[in-house]
Amino acid sequence: IAGITQAPTSQILAAGRRMTLRCTQDMRHNAMYWYRQDLGLGLRLIHYSNTAGTTGKGEVPDGYSVSRANTDDFPLTLASAVPSQTSVYFCASSASGDSDEQFFGPGTRLTVL
């Protein structure tokens, strides 16, 4: 692994189903983030984690949950998907939770029908 990876690349999901988007980084970064990107809108922060074992809510956390059991992994779970969660999801990481540049994964394109 080099950098930050996400899986799956894309997914079509029926409304009401549970889904976990995976994110793994090998840079030993402390901070990790989940964003969604919708047409005409800026990236919006869903949840973040400044260090393993801690998480926080971003701008649009409702309907999503995260965990940070270790430094490398930061999965995002949709407990019961709804069509408004159709979006492109990006995971990102930075060395610290301060003013370091964020490195982005390739994204997951999720469609909820």
Add this chain to the structure above:
Amino acid sequence: GQNIDQPTEMTATEGAIVQINCTYQTSGFNGLFWYQQHAGEAPTFLSYNVLDGLEEKGRFSSFLSRSKGYSYLLLKELQMKDSASYLCANMDSNYQLIWGAGTKLIIKP
């Protein structure tokens, strides 16, 4: 409230210079970032300004005026590969990035 404004779309000619403006109103300030995003790809870091003035990095430069809540990204000697969206983001007092919607830059030959 928190707000980042940048033009939706700009067109420029190969070899020319283009300036993409960004104005921001956010709670606190911990730096202004510019990212490039090609269609269907992830954003990649271009620049970071925390002090007023111009930061030059090759063909790309970024300017910041904190008193005016204003930044711009200057792209020189435009190449076709510069066709992308350019995202402005302000880091607020909680060290969270507040993103603009992005400026789609179209380069014509």
